[in-house]
Amino acid sequence: MSRGLLLVISGPSGAGKGTVCEAYKKHCQNHVWNSVSMTTREPRAGEVHGESYFFVSKEEFLKRIEEDAFLEYAEVYGNYYGTPRREVEEKLAEGFDVILEIDIQGALNVQDNTSEGIFIFILPPSMNELKKRIIGRGSETPESLLTRFKSAYNEINYVSKYNYAITNHTVEQAYSDLMCIVRAERCRVTRVTNEILTLKEEEL
C-alpha cells in the first residue's frame, strides 16, 4: 500500500469548499479520511465529539501544544483549534488520502510543519457569484456580508501560496478537477519510485 496524499483545501467562505469536499469524500470514502480538528470551545447543539470536533479542555490543548502534537493550531477569540498530527500521520501511512479543510492561516502553518501536502484553493467563478451564494444563505446582516466580502478579497491574495486553484463553476466540475489533481499527483515521479524499483528488479 503506497502512502496516502495530504490534501489541504482552503477557499473563501461562499466559494463552495465544503460542498466540493463533501462530494469528493462521498465518492472516495474507502480511501479518504477526513481529519477532525481539536478545539477548546464548547460543543454546540448537535455537535458530536470525534465527528464535529474533539472537544478538550484548555489545559489538555496547551499540554498538546507543548508536546508538538499539532500539525497546525490557532487561537481564535480565546478558543484554540488544531489538527492533531498523529492521526493524520497514521492514516497517511495506512494509505488513506487525508483531507484537511482548513483556513489559510492553518494551511500556511501546515506548510511550515511538514514537507508533504498538496495545497488546493477553491475559487468562486466570480465575485458576483460569491455575493449571490452568501446572500442565498440568508444568514448574513449587511454588516457581516461586507465583512465576508472584504475577507474573501484578502484571502484570494494568498492563492499564490497554494499548488492548485480550482474554480468552482459547478460542484461536478470542481469535484472532477479535484479527482484529476489527486490522480495526477499519484503519477508524480517522486511518488512512484517503489513501482519503478520493482520493475527494475524483475527477473526476465
Place this chain on the structure above:
Amino acid sequence: MSRGLLLVISGPSGAGKGTVCEAYKKHCQNHVWNSVSMTTREPRAGEVHGESYFFVSKEEFLKRIEEDAFLEYAEVYGNYYGTPRREVEEKLAEGFDVILEIDIQGALNVQDNTSEGIFIFILPPSMNELKKRIIGRGSETPESLLTRFKSAYNEINYVSKYNYAITNHTVEQAYSDLMCIVRAERCRVTRVTNEILTLKEEEL
C-alpha cells in the same frame, strides 16, 4: 485563450507510448497539436512531408541549427532529427496543447532549452509484459530483442528526470491518467494567474 501546455512524452519501446498518445490526440483533436519533427534522412515509402516528418537537406538543417531554430535536435547514425521551435511556440501561444513524443535525449534537451514543459514517462506494467509486447510485434530478431531490453532497462533510469510516470496497464487507464495530468496542470496556480486577477478586478 490561455497558453497551451507543452507535453513531452517518452518511454521505452514497447511501453505503449505511441498508442497512448494516439488515443489522447483522437479525443482532444480540437485543442491538441502534434509536433512534426524535421529530419535529413530519406523519406520511406508512404511517409508524407509535413506529416511524418519535414524532410530537408543537411545544409538546410545545419543552417537552422545555426539560427537556434530547434527546441532539440540530435544526430543519429549520420542523420539529423529535430523539433522546430517556432511552430511549437506559435501553437502554444494559440492555446493548443503541443505533444512532443520524443526519446529521452530529446526530452533532456528540451529541458535545457525551455523553462516550460510537462515531462511524462510511459512505463510498462512489468518487464515481462514489455517482452511480450515487443515479441508480439514479430519484427525482432533475438539479437535486436536483447538490444531493446537492455535499452529499456537503461531508459527506465531516466524516469527521475520527468515530472510524471504513467504505468500503461491498459490504453484506457493510461489515457485517462494523461487526461487527468493535463487537467490538473491547468489548475496549477502558476497557470491561473489571469483568472485570479480578473476575479480581483471585478466590480461589485
